[in-house]
Structure formats: C-alpha cells, structure tokens
Amino acid sequence: MSHLVGFRFAEVLLPRPLANGFTYEIPTELSPHIRIGTRVLVQFGPRKIYSAIVIRLHNNAPDNYEPKQILEVLGPVIDDVRNLQFWQWMAEYYMCTPGEVMNVALPSRLKLESETQLQCLIEEEYWDENLEAEDREILTITRNSPETTLNDLVKQYGTAAAKRAKKLVDIGVLGIKESIKYHSLEKWIKVVHINAHKKKEIEAILHPKTKAKAQQNIVLAYYQLQAEGHLFITREMLLNRSTSTIAALDALVRKNILEIREIKESALFSRSGVQAAKLTEAQQEAYEKILKTFAENKIALLHGITSSGKTELYVHLMKEIEKSGGQCLMLVPEIALTTQLINRLRHFFGERVSLYHSRMTDRERSDVWESVRKNDPGSQLVVGARSAIFLPFSNLKLIIIDEEHDSSYRQDAPNPRYQGRDSAIYLATLFGAHVLLGTATPSVESYFNTLQGKYGLIELHQRYEGLQLPEVHLINIREEKKKNRMKGNFSQTLIEAIDDALRRKKQTIIFQNRRGYSPKLICEDCGTVQMCDRCDISLTIHKAVHRLKCHYCGREKSIPPACVVCGSIHLKMLGAGTEQIEDELSSLFPGARIERLDLDTAQSKKRYNKMLTDMESGQIDILVGTQMVTKGLNFTKVEVVGVVNADNLLYFPEYRAHERAFQLLEQVAGRSGRSGQVGKVFIQTYNTGHPVLTFVKTHDYKAFYEWQSQERKTFLYPPFVRMIHLMLRHKDLKLLQKASIELTSMLKSVSEILVIGPEFPPVNRVNNYYRMGIFLKIPRNKSYLKTKRQIWSVCLDFFTHPEYKTVKFFFEVDA
Known part of the structure; x- marks a missing residue:
C-alpha cells in the first residue's frame, strides 16, 4: 500500500464488538506515517486506550461526535488491502462484527490496549x-x-x-x-554419523551371514537415507526406517561404528537438500488431474484413501510455488499434526517453511506475522491450524487444506464462529489462488460440490507402494459378554490380536473418544451422580490426579470419599475413558510399554513431541488415545487398531453424527498396515449391523455418501439447504424461555425459511448460563446474504428491547 498524505481523518477498526469503525483526527506530524493497514494508538471512551487499524482515510468530519486525535503510530500490520476485505467478509458471512474478527486475527502482541500488562x-x-x-x-x-x-x-x-x-x-x-513468556532457547538434536574408519567392522555387519541382523538393518537404513539426500540423519529416522530397536543402535555406538553428535535444531533445516520423491504412476496421474482442475479455475478435491501418498502430492505442488516465489498456506485441523508435518516439510524446503498456531508463544506468532507481511523467504510456505488464514499474505498462490472434512476447522468460541476450510476458500478467491482439499473421507458438502461440478474430483484408490487396506473385524460386545469373553472393556479377540502384535514387535493403537478415567461417579445406594454445580453435566473422574473435572467449564474438585447426599461409601464409576483403558491394558500386558495421547497428556509440548518420537522409533508398544490418534499421524510399525466402543460415536443426537463416526473410524483404521503387513482393525460395538460400520468394514465411501445424501435430502439438512443455528444464553431460565419463544415467532416472519425450535441442547446449562437454540433452514435458491441480513435485523430489533437486552446470543452459520 502506498502512503496517502494529506488526509485529515482516519477511520479505524477497534478490537471490540462494534458494528462500525470510528473516525479520528490525524495530527500533522503523524500524517506521513499513516496509511491503510497501519496500527495506531487511540483513546476510546474516557480512559480506554487501544491499538486500532486504519481502514479508511478521508477528509469528512463525523456529524455526531467530536473526533479525538490519534495518539501514536505503531507501524504497519497489513500491507495488502485484500486481508482487510477478508475480515469484512468474515464479519458479514458469520454474522458478527469486524472488531471481533480483528480481535481473533491479530496476535496479542499487536493488540496493545488498556488491559495490557x-x-x-x-x-x-x-x-x-x-x-x-x-x-x-x-x-x-x-x-x-x-x-x-x-x-x-x-x-x-x-x-x-x-x-x-x-x-x-x-x-x-x-x-x-x-x-x-517468550524464550529463545535453541534446541539441540542428536544426529548419527557413520565412522568411515571402521570399514572392516562395517563390512562384517553387512555380510549376508551376519547374526546381527538388527544392526545390519540400521546400517543399511543409514546408507539408504544418505542416498536419498538427507543432510542429517537422526536416531528416530534410523529406527523408523530400519524397524530395529534402540538397543541395536546403541550396540553400534558402543562398537564405534556409529557416532552420536549434537547439533542445533535450526541446522537440520538450514537448506533444502532433499528432492521430493518420484511420484508413482497413480500419484502422477492424480497430480496432472490437479493441475488440469487448477487450469479450469476450480477447487480440487483430492480423495485419496489412507496411506495413498497425498503428502507427496502436496510437496510437489509446494515445490512449484517455491520456484515461482509465491506464498503457500497449508492448513491442518489439529495443532498436534503440525509437529510431524513441519519436520517432514523442512527436509524438503528448509528455512522457507514457517509454523503458525495458537499454542505458540505470542512473540513467535507475531514474528511469523511480520515475516509473512514482508513476504520474507522464511515464510514463503506456512503450515498452520485454522488461525493461519488471518496472516497478512500479499502473494498467496496456493492453499492446501489437509483432512478437509475435520470438524476442528470450525471455531466454536468466541466470535467469529467460522469454518476455517470455507473461509480459506474465500481467501483464495480474493488472491486468485488455487485450493486443494485433501482427505480420505470427504465431507458430505465437499463431495456434493464435486457432483455439482463446482469442485474437480481427483481420486487415489491405491495405497503407496501397493499396500493393502486394513482388514476390519466387527466384535459384538453383547455376544462376547454372553460367552464370558470380555475382560473389562476388552474382548478376547482384541486381547489376542494385541498379544500377537507384541510378540512380533509390532505396535497397537487403541481408540476411545473420551478422556479421563470415567465420565460418571454414582452412589449405588441413593443413585446420586456427581454433577458440575455450574453445568448440567456429570463430572468426569480423573483418577491420576484424584480429581473430578467438568469438561465444559473447567471446574474441578477432589473425589469425595462418600456420597454427598446419603453418606454411603458405595460409589461406582460408570463408563470408561482413556485413563481407564490405559490402566486395563497395563494389567492385561504388564510388560508392554503403554502411553496415552489425549488433551490431558498433550498439554506439554515436550511430552507430546517425545511421545511421537518414541512411537516412531518403536519405544511405545501400545498407544491409547482420543481422536488425536486418528488424524494424519504416520507410524510404520502399527499393525493393530482397536476401537473400544464405537457406539459412543454412532448414537449422538446431531445430524452429522454418522458422518463424523464414519470419518473417525475410517481414519483410525488407516493408521494400521503402513509397512507391508496387512493391518487389522477391531471395532467393538453392541450393533454390528449398523450401516456406518458396514461401510467402514468395506471401506466404501461412495456407498456411505449415497446413504447419507438420501437421508439429508429427505429431512432437509445441508447440503440440500443452508442452516444457521441461533443460540440464546441467560442465567434466568424463565426469561430465556420467554425470549426464545418470542424470537422464534418473530423469525417466522422472514419469508421462505423454516424455523425449528426453540429447544434445549444436550447440555442446556454451561457455566451457569442456560441455553436454548433455534435452527433456521434456508432454501439454496434463496439469497443467503439477503436472508442473513433480514435475520440479523430481526435479532437486533428484538435484543434492543429493554426486557431482553441482557440475553446473550450468537450465530453458528452453516451449522
């Protein structure tokens, strides 16, 4: 943006839930330094100070208030006006204010305000x-x-x-x-070097008749990795490639055949010396179809089965962007996925890859922000979670959205409650960039768009290197209990499969989509369940820390020794979480190395990274986890996957439940069988005849889509209609109910929309606020923007009424 000198006033955007910007006078001495996208310091109200962003320069004094002067220029924060247009679009599309978008978009360090410490x-x-x-x-x-x-x-x-x-x-x-909070401590990494002076010892290890086969595999793996162009070879890379144990590697170190050295982590990625692997015939065909789809200015949906090599295609496309000097954004649904992926990409692109997500320190995030704004080479390729769409790009050429189906792309709170995938697609249109959606289990909406001709469809039906899809076995829990073949939460069939994997030095993943030890603590005498006093939900038992925790508001307390109502000591835990599953596995397999991956254990970045490293190098035998273990992780030694109880996924009161169940089960199944041996998946359930499980067993996405598509068409759910969820909240239940009923009646005046509700959600009180929801279904042939404006107008009129002005509300667009 060029400097615009001579304007008297600047309209600025404040990080507050305000519908409009505010005009400030530009002091003469600051005028040369102010342009659109500049961050300035302003006073708002009697004493509040905020950093604001200039969104317009003009010479018209406001009619209804005396403008204050801008206090200080803090420097440019956005150079390309298209980023501000994106913010404005997001505010209108997701029915919130531009200030709320700004508040979410900027790193805290760029939001100097009155409350800043x-x-x-x-x-x-x-x-x-x-x-x-x-x-x-x-x-x-x-x-x-x-x-x-x-x-x-x-x-x-x-x-x-x-x-x-x-x-x-x-x-x-x-x-x-x-x-x-920022600490710039350089991390050191252990890398392996072969001792060239030990030629005789190396020849002996490589001799066909050697008895040290595990050591031989490590040496061969070293030469393979070296031949592929790896500048540095870590212990983890060697163990992962060789499938040998740490003991075999340590033996080679003791013999002085291998040497361990420490280098700074940044040296691993100081330059990109590794060429992208040559594509297989199937991958090359898919790559050419992607380019053809881009040439037709369409969004490309890459539907590739698990372990089909989608990441290799991403790398080849990013290589082209790197050569052109453009910027590329790769989105992943979970912060946890960035660790493996960023290390992999840095071997191809070196220092040109940056990471961006909310778990980074604010200093790190603001540094990446500034690097992207300046279009520095170090941020030419950005890998990030959904918040990365707000980075101030200026030369964006490609957006890759991995696991595009994942519900983690949606922000639940605060406003804007946006869908990261859909927002990224609009961002791409502003920059004229291409979009690639990648997944093994497409969202129903994305696949619908391919059938409508809106997206191009590229399919990869072959696993990389000809690997077979895993075998899926459905285990009837009811029948197993009748035959007395259940030990705790595990069937005898699953126990035997895990035992077999352990004997053959293979790994197992156990999936249970519920953290904690048990979701309920009940008194066997009076039936009292320990509930959260702020939310209408039972407290979850976390046995490791001897606490009861609410997974909604965060409240916690000690586990009581007796019932709080009748004093009975006969307390019973109902249901199983990942902690309990980990305990049971420790009893069943006392010699196994077992770890748990869920939100509780992943809080520590160091512990999480160690867990991934140990899993890759074979130091973990059994990994227990929530949905964090289902997404994108690549462990070549995993042969067995067990699902403790699929019914927790299948019977949730939400129209997307079956879609999410299919996606999670198919994704977790895909973690197995990635190194030659056919993987085995064991799904425990009370209903082996459920359609979702039938589709997972046969890996038949198209049949699943047809089934879901017909149901949604019959009952009018997306993608056949558009849907908005309006949620109302208040501490007074009667007032909330009255407001919800009256607002529902008013919304029915908006023509051609179907209003459903009001109704309570499954958990109708959270953090002392009662909640009621209203669903609005809008025909696809009706103007979405015009209808949203009508809905917004009705709501603003309603909530300015003195009786209802304390009722809080928000919209979930495309619910």
Missing part, C-alpha cells in the same frame, strides 16, 4: 542515562508492580503515558506480558 525488563543500574524523568517513573512503577496495566499508567499520567510506554517497549526496556 507491562513489566520492566532491565534492572535500574542498566537504564539509559538519557531517559527522561517520566520514562523512569513508568519503569519504576512497572518494576515494583508487575501487574501494572497500560490503563493504570494512563490514569496516573494521562494519555501521553501510552506514547511513552510504546517507546519503552520499542527500545526493549519495557515488556508486554505475552512477550515476556
């Missing part, structure tokens, strides 16, 4: 002697009171304190709280 970073003896007295006062206050906010300084010293605070932050003596 400041802290002095340097001891007084090292302060610059040229600092003014007012600066020294600010540093003294923030040193003595680490919780000092910008608002505290403004109250004491006036709005000029905001300018001074910004200056002190810039010179590095004052820190924003989020920035202080």
Whole structure:
C-alpha cells in the first residue's frame, strides 16, 4: 500500500464488538506515517486506550461526535488491502462484527490496549542515562508492580503515558506480558554419523551371514537415507526406517561404528537438500488431474484413501510455488499434526517453511506475522491450524487444506464462529489462488460440490507402494459378554490380536473418544451422580490426579470419599475413558510399554513431541488415545487398531453424527498396515449391523455418501439447504424461555425459511448460563446474504428491547 498524505481523518477498526469503525483526527506530524493497514494508538471512551487499524482515510468530519486525535503510530500490520476485505467478509458471512474478527486475527502482541500488562525488563543500574524523568517513573512503577496495566499508567499520567510506554517497549526496556513468556532457547538434536574408519567392522555387519541382523538393518537404513539426500540423519529416522530397536543402535555406538553428535535444531533445516520423491504412476496421474482442475479455475478435491501418498502430492505442488516465489498456506485441523508435518516439510524446503498456531508463544506468532507481511523467504510456505488464514499474505498462490472434512476447522468460541476450510476458500478467491482439499473421507458438502461440478474430483484408490487396506473385524460386545469373553472393556479377540502384535514387535493403537478415567461417579445406594454445580453435566473422574473435572467449564474438585447426599461409601464409576483403558491394558500386558495421547497428556509440548518420537522409533508398544490418534499421524510399525466402543460415536443426537463416526473410524483404521503387513482393525460395538460400520468394514465411501445424501435430502439438512443455528444464553431460565419463544415467532416472519425450535441442547446449562437454540433452514435458491441480513435485523430489533437486552446470543452459520 502506498502512503496517502494529506488526509485529515482516519477511520479505524477497534478490537471490540462494534458494528462500525470510528473516525479520528490525524495530527500533522503523524500524517506521513499513516496509511491503510497501519496500527495506531487511540483513546476510546474516557480512559480506554487501544491499538486500532486504519481502514479508511478521508477528509469528512463525523456529524455526531467530536473526533479525538490519534495518539501514536505503531507501524504497519497489513500491507495488502485484500486481508482487510477478508475480515469484512468474515464479519458479514458469520454474522458478527469486524472488531471481533480483528480481535481473533491479530496476535496479542499487536493488540496493545488498556488491559495490557507491562513489566520492566532491565534492572535500574542498566537504564539509559538519557531517559527522561517520566520514562523512569513508568519503569519504576512497572518494576515494583508487575501487574501494572497500560490503563493504570494512563490514569496516573494521562494519555501521553501510552506514547511513552510504546517507546519503552520499542527500545526493549519495557515488556508486554505475552512477550515476556517468550524464550529463545535453541534446541539441540542428536544426529548419527557413520565412522568411515571402521570399514572392516562395517563390512562384517553387512555380510549376508551376519547374526546381527538388527544392526545390519540400521546400517543399511543409514546408507539408504544418505542416498536419498538427507543432510542429517537422526536416531528416530534410523529406527523408523530400519524397524530395529534402540538397543541395536546403541550396540553400534558402543562398537564405534556409529557416532552420536549434537547439533542445533535450526541446522537440520538450514537448506533444502532433499528432492521430493518420484511420484508413482497413480500419484502422477492424480497430480496432472490437479493441475488440469487448477487450469479450469476450480477447487480440487483430492480423495485419496489412507496411506495413498497425498503428502507427496502436496510437496510437489509446494515445490512449484517455491520456484515461482509465491506464498503457500497449508492448513491442518489439529495443532498436534503440525509437529510431524513441519519436520517432514523442512527436509524438503528448509528455512522457507514457517509454523503458525495458537499454542505458540505470542512473540513467535507475531514474528511469523511480520515475516509473512514482508513476504520474507522464511515464510514463503506456512503450515498452520485454522488461525493461519488471518496472516497478512500479499502473494498467496496456493492453499492446501489437509483432512478437509475435520470438524476442528470450525471455531466454536468466541466470535467469529467460522469454518476455517470455507473461509480459506474465500481467501483464495480474493488472491486468485488455487485450493486443494485433501482427505480420505470427504465431507458430505465437499463431495456434493464435486457432483455439482463446482469442485474437480481427483481420486487415489491405491495405497503407496501397493499396500493393502486394513482388514476390519466387527466384535459384538453383547455376544462376547454372553460367552464370558470380555475382560473389562476388552474382548478376547482384541486381547489376542494385541498379544500377537507384541510378540512380533509390532505396535497397537487403541481408540476411545473420551478422556479421563470415567465420565460418571454414582452412589449405588441413593443413585446420586456427581454433577458440575455450574453445568448440567456429570463430572468426569480423573483418577491420576484424584480429581473430578467438568469438561465444559473447567471446574474441578477432589473425589469425595462418600456420597454427598446419603453418606454411603458405595460409589461406582460408570463408563470408561482413556485413563481407564490405559490402566486395563497395563494389567492385561504388564510388560508392554503403554502411553496415552489425549488433551490431558498433550498439554506439554515436550511430552507430546517425545511421545511421537518414541512411537516412531518403536519405544511405545501400545498407544491409547482420543481422536488425536486418528488424524494424519504416520507410524510404520502399527499393525493393530482397536476401537473400544464405537457406539459412543454412532448414537449422538446431531445430524452429522454418522458422518463424523464414519470419518473417525475410517481414519483410525488407516493408521494400521503402513509397512507391508496387512493391518487389522477391531471395532467393538453392541450393533454390528449398523450401516456406518458396514461401510467402514468395506471401506466404501461412495456407498456411505449415497446413504447419507438420501437421508439429508429427505429431512432437509445441508447440503440440500443452508442452516444457521441461533443460540440464546441467560442465567434466568424463565426469561430465556420467554425470549426464545418470542424470537422464534418473530423469525417466522422472514419469508421462505423454516424455523425449528426453540429447544434445549444436550447440555442446556454451561457455566451457569442456560441455553436454548433455534435452527433456521434456508432454501439454496434463496439469497443467503439477503436472508442473513433480514435475520440479523430481526435479532437486533428484538435484543434492543429493554426486557431482553441482557440475553446473550450468537450465530453458528452453516451449522
């Protein structure tokens, strides 16, 4: 964006839920530094200070208020106006305000505001002697009171304190709280080198008659990886390729045949020396079809079965973008998936790959933001979770959306409650970029779009290197119990399969989509269930920490020794979570190395990365987990997959339940059989005849789609209609019910829409707020934008009524 000098006023966007921007006067001395996309410091209200973004420059003073002056220029944050257009589109499409979009889009470090906490970073003896007295006062206050906010300084010293605070932050003596958390400690990685002076010993190891087969496999794997162009070979890479144990590698180190050295992690990716693998015939055909689809200006849906090599196609497409100098964004649904993927991509692209997600420190996120804004080579290729769509691109050429079907692309709270996949597609249209959707289990909506000719369909029906799809076995829990073949939550069939895998040094994944030890604690005498006092849901038992936890509001307490109602000590746990499954496996297989991967264990980045590394190198025998184990992870030694109880997925009161059940079961099944041996999947259920399980058993996506498509067409659900979910919340149940009924009646005045409700959701009270929902179904031939504006207008009129102005509401568009 070019500088626009001479304008008197700037309309700015504030990170607040406000429908419109506000106009501020531009001081003469700041005019040369202000342009659209510049971040500025402004006063809003009597005392509040915010960093805002300039969205328009003009010469028209507002009619209804006296504009205040911009306090300070903080610097450019967006260079390409298309990013601001994207924000505006998102606010309108997802029925929220541009300020709410801004609040979610920007890293915290770029949102200096009244509540921002400041802290002095340097001891007084090292302060610059040229600092003014007012600066020294600010540093003294923030040193003595680490919780000092910008608002505290403004109250004491006036709005000029905001300018001074910004200056002190810039010179590095004052820190924003989020920035202080950042640690730039370089990580060191152990890499393996072969000792060239040990020629005789190496020849002996490689001799066909050697008895040290495991060591031979490691040496062969080393030479294979070296031949493929790997500059550095880690222990994990060797063990993964050779399928040998850590003991065999350590034996080679003791013999001085292999040497272990430590290097900085950044050196692993200092340059891209590895060429992309040559595509198989099937992959090459798919690649050419993708390019043809792009040439027709269509979105491409790559429907490739699990382990068909979709990532190889991604790499080849990204290579083309790298050569052209353009920017590429690759979205993944889970932050957890970025670890394996980023390491893999950096071997191909070196320093040109950046990572972006909400678990990174604020300093790291703002550094990536600035790198993307400047179109630096280091952020030419970005891998990230859904929040990466807000990065300030200027030369975006390709968006790859991996596992496009995944529900994690939708943000549940706060506003905007957006769908990352759909939003990315609109972002691509603004930049004229191509879009590739990749998945083994397409969403019903995406596959529908291919049949309508809106998307191009590319199919990969062969697994990489001719591997076979896993065998799926359905186990009837009811029948197993009758025959006394159940031990806890495990059938004898599944136990035998795990035991066989352990004997042959293979790995097992056990899937249970519920964390904790047990979802309910009930008194056997009076029937009382331990409930959350803020939510209408039972507290989940977390036995490892001896706590009862609410998975909705986060409230927790100690497990009581007796019933809180009748005093009975006869308390019983109902249902099983991943903790209980882990315990049972430890009893069944006492010598096995068992780990658990769920939200509780993945909180620590270090522990999570170690778990992935140990799984890749064969240090874990059995991995128990929630849906985190179903998505995109590639472990070549996994041969057995067990699903403890599929019924938890199949019987959920939501129209997408069957679709998500099919996707999760097919995805977790695909984790097995990735190294030559046919994988085996064991699904335990009370209903082996359920249609979803039949489709999973035969890996028949098209039959599943036809079944789901017919059901949704009959009962008017997406993609045959558009649907909006309007949720109302209030602490007063009677007021909420009255408001919901009256609003439903008013919404029926909007022509041609079907209004369903109001009704309570499965959990009708969360964090002391009761909830009621209204579903709005809109015909596909009716203007979606016009209808949403009519709905928005009705709601604004309704919620400005004095009786209902305290009722909170939000929209879930494309519910």
